[in-house]
Amino acid sequence: MLTPRFEITQTDTEVAITVHAPYANIKDTEVYVDGTDFRFFSNPYYLRLQLPGEIEENNSSSGSYDCEKGDFTLRFSKVNKGEHFENLDMITVLLAPPKKKSTVIPNIKVIGNPSANSANIDDSLNDNDTTNNDSEDNWFIPQNNPSENVIVLIGSPKYGFANKISGALTAFEAAWIKDIIDLPTPDTTPEAERKSLQEKRELEDFNEEHYMADLMEPECTESYIAYTAEWDTLQKDKVTFSEAEIDLLKELSNKEYLLDDEDIKKLCLNLVDILYASCYNHRTTLGENTVESSWTINKLSSTLCWFQNFTSMDEVITSCFRRSLCYPLYRNWELSMKVFEDVKKVLALGKKYIIKVFCEIHSLFNNSYEPRYILNQLYIKDFLIWLQASPESLIEPLHSMLNNIHPSKASMELDLVELEVAAYSIQEEGLVIENAVHEMIGQIDELCLNDAEKEKPKNIYHVNKQFFKCLLLSNTSSTNSSDTDSETDSESSTTSSSTTTSSSSSLDSDDLSEPE
Structure with missing residues (x-):
C-alpha cells in the first residue's frame, strides 16, 4: 500500500490533517482516531500517525474532499485545549508506530568473519522491520519502512553514522569507490590513522600556484562572495518542506538510536562539517546545483570523504578550511570565511532548515554518476531520521560555539x-x-x-x-632579471654599449646637419 503525502496544522483548539490521495476510492475511506493515534485508509493509500498530543472526534469534527487537488481535509478537536503540539512537520517521527513498554534491544548483527560475503551484508542492510507489527491490530501494518540494521565486524574499524558500522564496504571493489572515499581501505585502516593520513594527503594536494592565482585575481570570486543566499533573507518561521522533501521523509524508516553523550557530540561536529561543504557548493553555484555539486560536497567533507570523527569544533573548522583551499575550483580565504558565516546562519534557522539541506544532499548523491548513494546509506539517511527526533535545543549551542571560533591562516599549516x-x-x-x-x-x-x-x-x-x-x-x-651567468652579462653590456655609441653617433650626426 502507498503512504500518502500529508500536512498537519493546528490552532489552540483543533488539529487539521490534510491527506493527499488523488487516486483514493472515496466510498471505502475509513478514518480512526484514538488519543494520539490517527489512522486513514482509502485504497490504495494507508496512513498511520502518532501525534505528539491527544485528539478526539466530536460534534465539531469535520471532513471534506477536494476533487481537483485530491486532498482529504480532516479536523479534530484537541483533548487539552491550548496545548501546543511539537514537531508536526517532522514526517518520519509522526509515521512511527507506538512505542512498546518492553526494553529496547539494539538491532545489531555481529559477523565474526571480516570477509563475510556481500549477500549477508546487503541482506542485513535491507531486512524488513517486522518487530513493529501489532498482531492484535491489523491497522499496524508496515508502511514501506525497511529497517537498516547496524553491522559490526569484530576487530574491524568503524565508520558511518555515530561510528557504529564496520565491514559494510568489503563487498565493493576499491577501484569502484575510490572516487567517493579518499580513505584507503576503510575496512582495514585503523581509525587512529585517519587524521594523519588525511593531513598528509592534503599537504600533497595543496597547490601553491592555484592559491596565489586566486589571491591575486579576486575578481574571480567577487560574485560568489557578494551572492545573497537563501539563508541571508529567510525567516525561521517561514521554513517549509517542499513536496519532494516530504516524499523523501515519509519513506524513511523510523529508528531509535542508542547514543551516549560522546556519540551525540561527534554527530553534532559531523553535522557542521557536512553543512560547511553544502554551503560552499550553494554559494559557488549561486544556488543552482551543477553536475559537480555532489562531488564538491563529498570532497569538502572530511566526514564523508575520510570517515573522520572530530573531537572539537576547532578541529572541524580547520579541516573545512583546509579542504576548501585544496580541492575545489575556487580557493580563496575570503570565500572560505564567507561560507563559515553561512554555516552560522543555517544553524540559526533551526533543525527544520538543516533537514532541508540534508534532503538536498540526499537527492544529489542519489543522482550522482559515481556511487555516492553509499554515503546516503552510511550517513545522510540516518542524519535525516535522527534530526527529526532530536530537540531544537540540540542545534542552538552549535551556533554559539561557532561564534567563539576565529579561523586563522597560520593555523591551517599550509x-x-x-x-x-x-x-x-x-x-x-x-x-x-x-x-x-x-x-x-x-x-x-x-x-x-x-x-x-x-x-x-x-x-x-x-x-x-x-x-x-x-x-x-x-x-x-x-x-x-636574475641568476644570469657573468659571461652573458658581459656580452649584453658590450652589445648595449656599442648600440648606444652607434645611436649617439647617429644622433650627433643629425644634430650637426642643417635643418631643411
Whole structure:
C-alpha cells in the first residue's frame, strides 16, 4: 500500500490533517482516531500517525474532499485545549508506530568473519522491520519502512553514522569507490590513522600556484562572495518542506538510536562539517546545483570523504578550511570565511532548515554518476531520521560555539601567510618599477618639450624621445632579471654599449646637419 503525502496544522483548539490521495476510492475511506493515534485508509493509500498530543472526534469534527487537488481535509478537536503540539512537520517521527513498554534491544548483527560475503551484508542492510507489527491490530501494518540494521565486524574499524558500522564496504571493489572515499581501505585502516593520513594527503594536494592565482585575481570570486543566499533573507518561521522533501521523509524508516553523550557530540561536529561543504557548493553555484555539486560536497567533507570523527569544533573548522583551499575550483580565504558565516546562519534557522539541506544532499548523491548513494546509506539517511527526533535545543549551542571560533591562516599549516607575503612583495616590486618607468618617461617628455621651445627640428627630438624610452625599458628589464651567468652579462653590456655609441653617433650626426 502507498503512504500518502500529508500536512498537519493546528490552532489552540483543533488539529487539521490534510491527506493527499488523488487516486483514493472515496466510498471505502475509513478514518480512526484514538488519543494520539490517527489512522486513514482509502485504497490504495494507508496512513498511520502518532501525534505528539491527544485528539478526539466530536460534534465539531469535520471532513471534506477536494476533487481537483485530491486532498482529504480532516479536523479534530484537541483533548487539552491550548496545548501546543511539537514537531508536526517532522514526517518520519509522526509515521512511527507506538512505542512498546518492553526494553529496547539494539538491532545489531555481529559477523565474526571480516570477509563475510556481500549477500549477508546487503541482506542485513535491507531486512524488513517486522518487530513493529501489532498482531492484535491489523491497522499496524508496515508502511514501506525497511529497517537498516547496524553491522559490526569484530576487530574491524568503524565508520558511518555515530561510528557504529564496520565491514559494510568489503563487498565493493576499491577501484569502484575510490572516487567517493579518499580513505584507503576503510575496512582495514585503523581509525587512529585517519587524521594523519588525511593531513598528509592534503599537504600533497595543496597547490601553491592555484592559491596565489586566486589571491591575486579576486575578481574571480567577487560574485560568489557578494551572492545573497537563501539563508541571508529567510525567516525561521517561514521554513517549509517542499513536496519532494516530504516524499523523501515519509519513506524513511523510523529508528531509535542508542547514543551516549560522546556519540551525540561527534554527530553534532559531523553535522557542521557536512553543512560547511553544502554551503560552499550553494554559494559557488549561486544556488543552482551543477553536475559537480555532489562531488564538491563529498570532497569538502572530511566526514564523508575520510570517515573522520572530530573531537572539537576547532578541529572541524580547520579541516573545512583546509579542504576548501585544496580541492575545489575556487580557493580563496575570503570565500572560505564567507561560507563559515553561512554555516552560522543555517544553524540559526533551526533543525527544520538543516533537514532541508540534508534532503538536498540526499537527492544529489542519489543522482550522482559515481556511487555516492553509499554515503546516503552510511550517513545522510540516518542524519535525516535522527534530526527529526532530536530537540531544537540540540542545534542552538552549535551556533554559539561557532561564534567563539576565529579561523586563522597560520593555523591551517599550509604556509598561507608566507605565500601571501611573497605574492604581495612581487606585486609591489612590479608596481614600483612600473611607476619609475612612467616617471622617467614623463621627465623625457618634459625635456623634449623644453628643447622644442628652442626651435630645434621636431623629428630629431622625436627620435631622441623614442630612444630614451627604449633605453629605460631595456634597463628596467635587465634589472628585474636574475641568476644570469657573468659571461652573458658581459656580452649584453658590450652589445648595449656599442648600440648606444652607434645611436649617439647617429644622433650627433643629425644634430650637426642643417635643418631643411
